Amino acid sequence: MWCMRRYVGYILLIAITFYMAVLYRSTAFILVGYGEAIAGVLMIAYLLYMAGKVTVHILPSADLGEAGQRLPVDLLVSNQGRLPVGKVKVRIQERYPMFGEKRTTVFYATVPGGGRRAGETRIRLGFLPKHSGRIVLQVKNAQIFDFLGMLSFPIFRKRMGGEAILSIFPEKVSVPIVVERNTRDYAQEKEEQIVRGEEQPKESWQIRGYQPGDRLRDIHWKLTAKMEDIMVNERIAEIGCPVYMFLDYGKVMKRRRTKAFARNMETYLEIALSISFSLAENGCPHCLVWYDAAVQDVRRMEIRSEEEVYLFFQKLENFGTAPEGLTLEEWHQEKYRGNCGNTRLTLNAALQCLRNGQLVAEYQGKDKKELLRKQELFV
Numbered sequence: 001m002w003c004m005r006r007y008v009g010y011i012l013l014i015a016i017t018f019y020m021a022v023l024y025r026s027t028a029f030i031l032v033g034y035g036e037a038i039a040g041v042l043m044i045a046y047l048l049y050m051a052g053k054v055t056v057h058i059l060p061s062a063d064l065g066e067a068g069q070r071l072p073v074d075l076l077v078s079n080q081g082r083l084p085v086g087k088v089k090v091r092i093q094e095r096y097p098m099f100g101e102k103r104t105t106v107f108y109a110t111v112p113g114g115g116r117r118a119g120e121t122r123i124r125l126g127f128l129p130k131h132s133g134r135i136v137l138q139v140k141n142a143q144i145f146d147f148l149g150m151l152s153f154p155i156f157r158k159r160m161g162g163e164a165i166l167s168i169f170p171e172k173v174s175v176p177i178v179v180e181r182n183t184r185d186y187a188q189e190k191e192e193q194i195v196r197g198e199e200q201p202k203e204s205w206q207i208r209g210y211q212p213g214d215r216l217r218d219i220h221w222k223l224t225a226k227m228e229d230i231m232v233n234e235r236i237a238e239i240g241c242p243v244y245m246f247l248d249y250g251k252v253m254k255r256r257r258t259k260a261f262a263r264n265m266e267t268y269l270e271i272a273l274s275i276s277f278s279l280a281e282n283g284c285p286h287c288l289v290w291y292d293a294a295v296q297d298v299r300r301m302e303i304r305s306e307e308e309v310y311l312f313f314q315k316l317e318n319f320g321t322a323p324e325g326l327t328l329e330e331w332h333q334e335k336y337r338g339n340c341g342n343t344r345l346t347l348n349a350a351l352q353c354l355r356n357g358q359l360v361a362e363y364q365g366k367d368k369k370e371l372l373r374k375q376e377l378f379v
Contacts, residue, residue, distance in 0.1 A: 006151050010040055043146040046083070047153035053081030054111065054155055056090055056142045057162035064310065066169045070126040073137060073164050079111040079119040086110070086147040088155075092125075093140040097317050098133040099262045104140060129168045132266055134317040137164040167314050170270040173372040175278035183242040183284065183342050183379055231295070241302055243279065243286035243379050244340040247272055248328035249321055249349045264349070269316070271363050272347050273309060274372055280306050284379060287341070288312055289332050293320025298332050343379045353377065 014036045021029030059074040077088055087110055094103045112119040129135055139162065142155040218232050249268065272288075279286045280303055289300040294317075301312050326334070329346065346354040351368070353361040361375045 010036075010150060014040065040151070043148075043151050044153075046146060047144060047151060050079075050081055050083065050085055050144050051153050051155050052159070054079050054085060054088065054142075054144055055159045056088070056139050056155060057160070058092065058137055058139055058164050059162060063165065064167050064169065064314075065129075067129075067132045067171050069168075070128050071166060071168075073125045073127045073166075075107060075109070075123040075125055076162075077109045077111050077121045077123070084110070084112050084119070085144055087145040087149060089143045089145065089152070091140040091142065093138050094130070095136040095138070096131050096133060097136070098319060099131050099265060101131070101262065103130060127166075129166065131262060132168040132170040132269060134314070135166045135168060137166065138162075167310075169310065169313060170266060170273055171369075172277050173270070173274040173369050174281075175275050175372050176374075176376045177275075177278045177282045177284065178376055178378045179282055179284045180378060241285045241287040242342040243284060243345060244300075244343070245272070245276065245279075245286055245288050245345040245347065246328045246332070247288065247290040247319070248346055249319070264351075267351065267363075267368055268347070268349065271351060271353075271368070271372065273313060275345070275347070275353070275377065276303055276309050276312070277306060278377075279379065280304070280309060286379075289328060290316070291320050291328055291331070292318050294318035298328065298335050300332070300336075345377075345379065355379070 014033055017029055017033040017036055020026065021033055055076075055078045057076045057078075059076055065071045075090060075092070077090070079085055087108060090107045090109065092105045092107065094105065096102070107123060107125065109121050109123055111121045127137070139160045142160055143152045144155060145152045219230060249265075276286065276288060285302065285304045287300050287302050289298060291297075292299045292315075299315070301308070301315070303309055303312060321328075323331070329340070329344065332340070344356050346357075348354070351363040352359055353363070355378070361371075361377055363371045363375075365371055
């Protein structure tokens with residue numbers, strides 16, 4: 001669109017010049033008009049040539065960060081032609097799948113001529129994310145300008161690429177956790193039974209994206225065809241957790257994704273992950289249960305260390321709600337047909353925490369972080 005406006009403006013400039021030449025019968029204006037026309041043809045030829053010589057790629061430098069932290073992302077602009085580039089305008093698109101939002105940022109660069117070796121310009125971007133969660137950075141489009149900055153032409157799509165996928169972890173707040181004796185005894189007893197051979201670890205399956213090293217026989221072919229991405233059945237051995245935490249966001253997820261939704265979702269994730277971190281810090285194994293909208297199924301993951309909380313967070317891209325008529329806990333019971341440990345925690349969209357169906361903590365108010373720090377949670 002902007003390219004066309006520049007060309008229309010340049011044509012109007014030439015037309016005005018020739019109009020002035022006729023109006024004033026000026027030879028000088030005629031020469032200027034011809035000069036503008038020839039310069040325009042040369043600039044267009046230059047831009048067409050350079051559009052096939054310049055490449056733009058985005059390169060990830062880090063894949064995990066925390067809210068409020070700037071992450072380094074490299075933008076590599078290469079020129080395989082002999083002529084230098086006047087200016088390159090690059091639009092980087094940020095996608096937030098969990099929040100259904102997109103944002104575009106513009107950067108400019110100049111690249112020298114390469115000759116036999118390609119000239120390169122590497123730009124280190126200090127990227128400050130708008131939301132936490134999974135973020136995908138891609139080159140949306142790029143344009144090259146002539147030396148005067150008057151005309152521009154888009155770089156061919158096949159010469160742009162790369163993708164940076166970042167996971168931005170919400171701010172952690174230490175929650176006072178009181179682990180009761182029967183909860184500690186439950187976990188210890190389960191592990192002792194397995195060591196003595198009295199009980200075998202249960203195995204469950206969950207769906208995830210393909211990773212290098214996965215076996216062909218584990219690929220979920222039907223879901224792969226549906227998702228247009230390779231999906232894999234992953235076998236998980238479960239020892240058994242004394243605490244199950246259900247991330248049940250309810251019907252709120254079905255509303256249009258607004259700014260209020262984004263604020264509430266970020267707070268929800270901050271509370272859920274703060275509780276999970278605090279449980280892990282207190283040596284309390286627990287199982288996080290959520291609904292994955294992409295595979296339309298309940299998923300769960302055992303957490304026994306702080307590192308596993310980070311791994312869990314990276315799986316939350318398609319966090320959703322269970323189908324109508326069933327709560328997340330009922331949906332989980334339908335699938336796994338087993339007990340849910342000694343304690344069941346449920347965090348709902350109203351930012352209320354329930355223990356075995358009874359309200360034990362509320363995190364509503366302006367200073368939610370202070371509420372997290374003050375309210376003890378018994379498990």
